[in-house]
Amino acid sequence: MDTIIENELVRELANQHGRTRESLIPILQDLVVHKRFLSKQDMVDVARELNISAADVYGTATFYTFLDTELRGKYVIRICKTISCAMKGKNEILSTIEEILKLNLGETTPDRKFSLLEANCIGWCHKAPAMLINDTPYTELTPEKVTEILREYIKK
Amino acid sequence: MSDTHVKRVDHIFKKANCREVLEKIMDMKPDDICQELLESDLKGRGGAGFPTGLKWRFAANEEDPVKYIICNADEGEPGTFKDREILDQVPEKVFCGMAVASRAIGAKMGYIYLRGEYKFLIPMLNEELLKFHKTMDEFNLNFRIQIRLGSGAYICGEESALFESIEGKRGEPRNKPPYPTKSGLFGKPTVINNVETLVYTVMIMRYGAAHFKELGTKDSRGSKVFSVSGDTPKAGIFELELGMSVDEFVQDFGDGDTKAVQVGGASGFCVPRKKFEETIIGFEGVPTGGSMKLFNSTRSMYNLLHNYLDFFTEESCGQCTPCRVGCQQLLKGVEAVKRGDKNSKYLEELVKLAKTMKRASKCGLGQSVGNAFGSIVENFKEEIIY
Incomplete structure (x- = not known):
């Protein structure tokens, strides 16, 4: 039953974005929005829908950091680790999050609600340290501020 | 601390009447647009500094019914965040720059390649695009812009990797030549410009090359938007006249204890204190796409x-x-x-x-x-x- 639902989503996305090669990344991006990651089955289904090799889909997906091929949580936290954020206390923010969510960097909570990852420069160096939760940027973080932000997400 | 060492400029973020610019370019021959840009000496603001007018003319000279104009908004260089602000504050000027380019080279289709980290801008940009496309219709201009989103790969800011990515592939750079003006996106003649460069083309069309050249030096004309971060009391986005020394920059933006400035991000150069005075920020010295990171003596x-x-x-x-x-x-x-x-x-x-x-x-x-x-x-x- 699951497979049919998966296929339907892929088909729907292909209808929306098209079935040529340049539609591949928009389809994969939307799949990640819907499911938080790309399963092997989904990638095979996309390949069939676009009439290209599954290896091409996998090869393309794994090239891009945001096209996760590993199971992720509903909320993916990406903390910027590049120099400005590192200088302005990124490690402190990281350990605060690890403590609150009881998970380590790279892990997903057992309820699949949160994943905690690092990112390269996300473009908020003047308001460091910064992080993304899914698409939303949060800047000028302090342990207090990040605690407040996470409390809101935990409630959701 | 005074602000008098470096001249602040306000071109990029100032609202502009884009319709006026469009009216003006409708009366210009495509080659006149390229010529005006060549005379302005505008060089690409993404960091590489290729003369924009020359790039446009190369693409204009290609005889192909299908050409593309791409706005490179894959701002990923560590320490650079000005393109996000430009797109956020004056998107209509970015679109207008693309329209000017499309007229100059004869393109009907444009893409904005926006880094995935800036996805939150998309609803606003799409709304602005609707207005822009209406304006295109009013001017009888057959030009459309689409936004394509990156997915967290720094390398896709490299122009040929960016083409690969739009084409749905791994963002692996191509061999050059052929250059994009001959064979770019989908193998077609393509002009690809940085966000900021496109906005300066609008200003040059509006006020003329001479006005743009009033600022800057022989090798680095005009002004530029800088992203300032690190050990500074004034982190942020600043449009400054080109041609300043690192010393002048540090006097304005340093915290009094600056030991080094990284100019141009991770792919740029580190300038130590003893070289502040002799080093010019610009194409005659250390070029930069705008990233300026200051480090004080406490930093390793x-x-x-x-x-x-x-x-x-x-x-x-x-x-x-x-x-x-x-x-x-x-x-x-x-x-x-x-x-x-x-x-x-x-x-x-x-x-x-x-x-x-x-x-x-x-x-x-x-x-x-x-x-x-x-x-x-x-x-x-x-x-x-x-």
């Missing part, structure tokens, strides 16, 4: 170097060996020197490796790793070793 330059090498090791596309293996070996190498597993002479070997990468790598990523590496190691050798 080893940490900076390690952070950058870690960045490049992750972001190298892995396609060519000099870059893929080179980045890894530089990172392992400085770690080994720091631990004392290798003696200080080994750093010289690593500098040689960085030079080899500059010559042998396929694209700008691998070619520029040596910039930061060489300048940090040369100027802060003790900090790397001890």
Whole structure:
């Protein structure tokens, strides 16, 4: 039953974005929005829908950091680790999050609600340290501020 | 501390009447647009500094019914965040610049390649695009813009990797030549410009090349938007006249204890205090896409170097060996020197490796790793070793 639902989503996305090669990344991006990651089955289904090799889909997906091929949580936290954020206390923010969510960097909570990852420069160096939760940027973080932000997400 | 050392400018973020600019270019021949840009001496604001007018003319001279104009909004260089602000504040000027380019080269289709980290801008940009397309219809201009989103790959800011990405593939840079103006997106003649460059073309069309040239130096005309971060009381986005020395910049933006400025991000150059006065920020000195990071005496330059090498090791596309293996070996190498597993002479070997990468790598990523590496190691050798 699951497979049919998966296929339907892929088909729907292909209808929306098209079935040529340049539609591949928009389809994969939307799949990640819907499911938080790309399963092997989904990638095979996309390949069939676009009439290209599954290896091409996998090869393309794994090239891009945001096209996760590993199971992720509903909320993916990406903390910027590049120099400005590192200088302005990124490690402190990281350990605060690890403590609150009881998970380590790279892990997903057992309820699949949160994943905690690092990112390269996300473009908020003047308001460091910064992080993304899914698409939303949060800047000028302090342990207090990040605690407040996470409390809101935990409630959701 | 006074602000008088560096001239502040307000061109980019000022609202402009884009309809006026469109009316003006409708009366111009495509080649006159290229000529005006050539006379302005505008150079690409993404960092590489290729003359914009020349780029447009090359594409205009190609005889192909299908051409593309691309706005490179894959702003990923560490320490750069001005393009996000430009797109957020004056999107209509970015679109207008693309329309000017489309008229100059004869393109009907434009793409904005926006980095995935800026996805939150998309609803606003789409709304603005609706208005823009209506304006295009009113002017009877057959030109449309689409937004394509990146997915967290720094290398896709490299123009040919960006084409690959729009085409739905891994963002692996292509061999050059052929250059994009001959064979770019989908193998068609393509002009690809940085966000900021496109906005300056609007200003040049509106006020003329002479006005643009009033600011700057012979090699670096006009002004530029800088992203300032690190140890500074004034972190943020500033449009400044080109031609200042690092010393003048530091007097305005430093915290009184600046020991080094990294100009141009991870792929740029590290300028130590003793070279502040002699170093000009611009194409005659150290070029920059706008990234200016200040470091005071409390900072370890080893940490900076390690952070950058870690960045490049992750972001190298892995396609060519000099870059893929080179980045890894530089990172392992400085770690080994720091631990004392290798003696200080080994750093010289690593500098040689960085030079080899500059010559042998396929694209700008691998070619520029040596910039930061060489300048940090040369100027802060003790900090790397001890």
